[in-house]
Amino acid sequence: MYKYKISILGTGFIGLCSAACFAQKDIGVLASTHNEKKAEMINDGVAPFYEEGLEGIMKEVNQKNPDLLQCTLNQEKAVLETDISMITQGTPMRDDKSIKLDYIESTAKEIGQALKKKDSYHLVVVRSTVVPGTTRDLVGRIITEISGKEPGKDFGLCMQPEFLAEGRSIEDTLHPDRIVIGEFDKKSGDILEEFYQYFYGDHLENCPILRMNLESAELVKYGNNCLLATKISYANEFANFAELVPNVDVVQVMKGVGLDYRLNHRFLGAGVGFGGSCFPKDVNAIKAWAETKGYKPRLLDAVLGINDDQAIHVVDLAEELVNDLKGKRITLLGLAFKPGTDDMRQAPSIRIVNELRKRDVGEIIGYDPEAKETAREVFGNQINYADSVEEALKGSDCAILVTDWEDFKTITPETFKENLNNPNLVDGRRIFPFDEFSAKLNFKAIGRIKL
Ligand SMILES: NC(=O)c1ccc[n+]([C@@H]2O[C@H](COP(=O)([O-])OP(=O)(O)OC[C@H]3O[C@@H](n4cnc5c(N)ncnc54)[C@H](O)[C@@H]3O)[C@@H](O)[C@H]2O)c1
Known part of the structure; x- marks a missing residue:
């Protein structure tokens, strides 16, 4: 018993x-x-x-x-x-x-x-x-x-x-x-x-165990996920501010912000935006629910708008490197919505692929250490799939780092140089050392521009 x-x-x-x-x-x-x-x-x-x-x-x-x-x-x-x-x-x-x-x-x-x-x-x-x-x-x-x-x-x-x-x-x-x-x-x-x-x-x-009524508990969960999503969009807005001034680095800015005892540094990483099975769904769900009650949630509208725009922004950065994306071969490093999972639900890679296709790229080739099969279910033959970083880079005109897998952090500028057709790289997650990569490659990164 x-x-x-x-x-x-x-x-x-x-x-x-x-x-x-x-x-x-x-x-x-x-x-x-x-x-x-x-x-x-x-x-x-x-x-x-x-x-x-x-x-x-x-x-x-x-x-x-x-x-x-x-x-x-x-x-x-x-x-x-x-x-x-x-x-x-x-x-x-x-x-x-x-x-x-x-x-x-x-x-x-x-x-x-x-x-x-x-x-x-x-x-x-x-x-x-x-x-x-x-x-x-x-x-x-x-x-x-x-x-x-x-x-x-x-x-x-x-x-x-x-x-x-x-x-x-x-x-x-x-x-x-x-x-x-x-x-x-x-x-x-x-x-x-x-x-x-x-x-x-x-x-x-x-x-602590917090007791409250049913509706308050339901709203706590949305309060939590919406604030985390807001922190990400806030960091991305500041990444865009940082890019207005040469050599301002959003990574340092957010580090300075995150050390405030009233805040914390988590979820202040600028990048290609949030995805996954919870944040997009929950922010949209509570927004739609509020709208049925006649309330217009302006903050959450902005959070989602900034998030969608990050995918377009990363494609803009790639376009600046290659001049015109039409007919070009573009590599995406990482397809899953975050490292450590093969989950493709609402992954930023989906928004990036859509934007690249709108701009008539010739070929998109993706590599993800875990998400090849789940990505295939989402993209089908809209993209091609590589089995290694090198294979994904071979002959490409530009690479975009989309998911910050640990393995990607050790890719050297030489590997990009040896394999890419043109050494163009966009760091969508700020995992590569900026100075070293800018010196050796045509390099752009979210939240920092070179003088
Ligand atoms: N996954 C997370 O990280 C997480 C974190 C916190 C809260 N939640 C919430 O918890 C709940 C469950 O999340 P999850 O990730 O375990 O869910 P899930 O998507 O894995 O689904 C859980 C179960 O729902 C049922 N289900 C889902 N799709 C179905 C379908 N098409 N037909 C019939 N049944 C179906 C199935 O029994 C399935 O096993 C959700 O409300 C989610 O928002 C999830």
């Missing part, structure tokens, strides 16, 4: 990383998915996607006791056999850039069906990023209508936003800097807080 039995409804990054970490601490977890292959893999202790440390924990748990982490295709069963259900479904961006809540809605329906048959109290926790009002007015309402049960009496409702970053999911799950609990009522929040006291034990000493 376990002290807790939890169902995790949705087995993406958030769901599976939580599931594995809970199971490692002897909490019984029943995850659910609609994907048969994925369920089989999870039941065999195999991670269905790459995330540092995840497979190790899943294997360890599976060897210790396979029952600790099980996955089912039957969501209703997962709810019926547990006391707490966490909703960790995806909340992607629609074509009109608003949030798509379909997977949250269908999960709420299944929870409602299950609770109709359940006599004991059940706690439902929304962990996905959802716009304010979703937990109460969509999830809570649907469960109430379908189950006939009363929130606060027969079932509890919480919203606990997730702050982990892909690539550090396990580390962030085990060592959160705070836990935010949005609660329908005190009982719901008490149960969730007790659960985390049990899960984290002594680790919670340096981790």
Whole structure:
């Protein structure tokens, strides 16, 4: 018998990383998915996607006791056999850039069906990023209508936003800097807080638990991601200021800014802009949500506008080096939205490729140490794919550094010179030493121009 039995409804990054970490601490977890292959893999202790440390924990748990982490295709069963259900479904961006809540809605329906048959109290926790009002007015309402049960009496409702970053999911799950609990009522929040006291034990000493209402908790998550995105666009705006004055370097400027005790240096790196599965989607989602309420979010409009323009700016820099991009062969070093992942969702490379194509380049050749296959799904034959830096550079008229992979930091000016048709390089992430590269190549970098 376990002290807790939890169902995790949705087995993406958030769901599976939580599931594995809970199971490692002897909490019984029943995850659910609609994907048969994925369920089989999870039941065999195999991670269905790459995330540092995840497979190790899943294997360890599976060897210790396979029952600790099980996955089912039957969501209703997962709810019926547990006391707490966490909703960790995806909340992607629609074509009109608003949030798509379909997977949250269908999960709420299944929870409602299950609770109709359940006599004991059940706690439902929304962990996905959802716009304010979703937990109460969509999830809570649907469960109430379908189950006939009363929130606060027969079932509890919480919203606990997730702050982990892909690539550090396990580390962030085990060592959160705070836990935010949005609660329908005190009982719901008490149960969730007790659960985390049990899960984290002594680790919670340096981790505040903040309790608030459901809508505030929903908004905390957007507040967080929007501020991080704003810092990036702010750094990019200052990169553009720096380029108005010879030999001003945005890297030094942001270092000076970031040392202020009221700020910190993180997310002040100027570059080709943000991408990935969260920032673009979340900034757009909360903006679209505010607009439905009659509010025009000017700051977030600017954040997104600056971000889109960075891709055009980097192509402008390349054009300045080669005079006219028409018919030229251009190399992109890095395609994934950040290093350490093959994730291509909303990657800046997509905006850069679109802009290069608008300017009629002859050929785009891309190289990424991890994202070749995922990039192929996005670009198809719009670009060609190289298997090495050298192959990507061979015979090109200009290279643009797009993703700051560690491996790229050691490429020498000589390698660019030996392989490129013309030694033109744009550093879109400020990873190369400016003086050395400017002396040896036709070199342009975000946030600094030469005298
Ligand atoms: N990934 C992150 O770094 C991160 C960080 C913090 C918060 N979040 C939020 O957590 C939630 C889950 O994120 P994730 O990255 O784990 O999500 P994900 O995209 O990996 O999807 C999670 C699950 O949603 C369901 N789903 C997704 N697409 C579906 C489809 N087309 N049809 C049916 N089901 C589908 C599946 O069960 C899937 O396993 C989102 O709201 C996200 O914004 C994500």
